[in-house]
Amino acid sequence: MDPIFFHRNPETATGHGHAAVQGHATGHGHAPDDGRLRGLKVAVQPGVAVKGWPTDAGSHALAGYVSLEDATVVQRLRGAGAYLCGSIHAAEFGFGLAGGRTGEAVRQAFADIELVLDSIGESRVAAARAGVCGLKPSYGLVSRFGLIGLIPSMECCAVLSRSLDDIRETLRIITGQDGLDFSLPDEEAPDFSSMAIDPGKITIGVIDEAQDALPATEGEEFRASLEALRRRGFTLQEMSLPDFSLFSLVHRIVGSVEASSAAGRYDSVRYGPRAPGAKNWNEMYLLSRAAAFGPFVKSYLIQGAFFQFERYGAFEDACRIRARLVREMRRLTSQVDFLAFPGIDGGAAGVPSGGMAGVPSGGASGDTAAGVPAKGGPGSPGEAPSAPRYGAQASLRGVYAEFASTLFANVTGQPVLYLPSSPGGGRAGIQLTGPRLADGRLLALGESLLETDRKGD
């Protein structure tokens, strides 16, 4: 089995003309291969629909499923001349990264960019592990048509790359109104042209409470990074968001309820594997759905169903608190130019994060994809050849602990740029965010920081 790619494009990179014709044939309004991204190699997750490609979203629930149409992001990238090199091994529905190889195609230069579904912070954690840049755009900026995830109100197509320039050019192409996704707000796309950043005129806010839960070493690293920013002339401003710890709870309740409902379609009636031996359709549901999901996703869906059916009031409270957190964050971002959040201690690429409580050793990294079967995966006996692909082990508590520093942006929908640590080690990996639609300015800030990284402090 290929250690990184779940599916490689059967056409070679020279087959661009053909890809462009395909893009044109889908008729989404983009000119065939306008050349703006010609030569750019793109890796996707198997939850991004590419016409004719196996698109199982990393789940047994969709084993063998082949897409009938391109996702809008794919169609637009093709239209700009980018080459789709393949789809990578990913966690079930991309959620929580467990068992996938997200970030590896970019780290090992098999691809220039990777499209990553960010539901809880996956793009930023994967970027940290791979030591590359990652941008989660503002929610509603990129069409979700053809993306298969679990949490519609929080998930967003993010971009990983070694180069911020490639991220910028990719965003120029994939953002903006889409006739196939009416949920995009009617607003102007951000300005992605490069702009000069004068550190002396920039204030970066830091939320005290966001550092509360950090392990001691990460806290020190973050403070050292902030000090590096100060030395470069940025003004830092301490800020307070007393309810910061509620982000995790809100994400968990709202996210799991949405996931429980979103995964309702995997019922084996029209597509997906149907478990044998059912005497009636109620049994068909029970048996097929029991075999469809790995234990991690299953526990998430069951939790969501619990809140929906048994604790609906808690779900309503979570929705109200979410609205309040969005308002609070809007207030904070309006007072400064940017906000800095701790980066994620990704460790070296492919090595499981130290923060993954409850994750069996090796379970969070690429072992599964490398051919070692996931421990305790459900792998129904009839699906032996593909069983290792599904059902990586992780615990809800472990994943929520690992993504505690990233999930706030999925709750609020604001854009976040992850920058890896500076080569000299003067600055650790860091997340930078701003108000909604600050995507272009974040990239400019990132470029300015990387530039000074290169010059050395």
Added chain:
Amino acid sequence: MEFEAVIGLEIHIELNCATKMFCDCPNRPGDEPNLNTCPTCLWLPGAMPRLSEQALEKAALLCLGLGAELQPRSAFDQKVYYYPDLPKGYQLSQAHLPLSRGGGLDIIDENGAAKRMRIHHIHMEEDVAKLVHEMEGRVPVSLVDFNRAGTPLVEIVTEPDLRTPYEAMEFLKALRTQVRSVGSSECNLENGTMRADANISIRPRGTTQMSTKVEVKNMNSIRHVGDAIAYEISRQTAAVQAGEAVLLHTRLWDPDKKVTLPMRAKFEGPCVPDPCVPVLELSEEWIETMRARLPEMPSVKAGRFSRRYGLTDDEALSLIADPEVARYFEVVAEEGVAPRTVMHWLITQLVPAVKERRQELAGSRVTPARFAALLRMLAKDEINASAAREVLVSMFDSNEAPEAIVGVRGFEQISDLDALDALIDKVIGEQPGAVADFRGGEEKALGFLVGRVMRASGGKANPKVIRGLLADRLGEAKP
């Protein structure tokens, strides 16, 4: 103890849109199974709903036509349940923020009193797929037809203002008239474009208590709605009188046995907001644009018909029940034919003839102009009523002017007095008995003689003229 029923209705109406609610598939549920499907209405992974503008407009017009207040903000929710007719595990419906609130219809109850029946709210939702249960050899199989999945619906939820089966039936008739006139739906219980479920409970007459209600489904005619409610009232009354508790559940009407039977409950949870269909924000301006598109409402139209065409209230109501009939009537009446003649011939002759041929009034060969020409000949006594009926039949088969059909088929009335005198002479000669009876004072005998002359004329004589001529002749000859 005397009981009264408290009845509320939940009425689903299929909007006559060109496409489904969230995709561009044709809205034709009756086509060959699974012909009208796409990744969106099959809800394949990655599909996104795209709310149809036409569905929103038709739903909004329907709300305004029922006097409801369109809400500035409404939203779709996910009604979660697992059933093979629901391809994504939830139905998109407006559970928390409906499209409109309030509104209502006036009906006349069995005592002739006017009563206002209030509507609680109206919301939009998508229809589910259709299940077909068949046998493959000895194995029962369930097949799913997704043509209907995603058909645009509105659900009208009334206040529990209805008290009798009669009132429920009158409400449905008034609703049908109103919705048809705004043009949002065919609104037919028989073909499923309207579906009515009834919530029924009983309580001691004169009290205001709210008892446990029972929902009854599966009535596919207005008559069945009345029958099912009547059955359920007597069933619950008998139960309460026997000291049994009425349990909250759903029952199905069995039209053959004429009883309601309990059905197995569907598992349903609370609805959660849908993150994919945008929240609908209707501006005051948009709502006013919709209001301006509303046609003349039936009650207003009925008043105008009585005044302008000198019809009784009942006659006016019979014409406006179907907007197409009302439109046709106006065109013909404005051609100078007596309105009551138009109404009578339209309702008793033309509409049944069109229906019999499975045609639409609007597309029929009998255009208002040809129908007016026919009625004008009748009014001028150029043809008699029975000839007019035969000419009408011929008009469905050709585009010739009615005058030409009358000429070719020889339907003109015999108005030549010499020819009629000859026929009358002949009949008087043949029927001395009847002549004697009439002369003896038996008026009925004159009718018999008129009939004989008509028969001798081959139906082409004018009975009024013959009656006059006969009376004159026999009177003259009276000794």
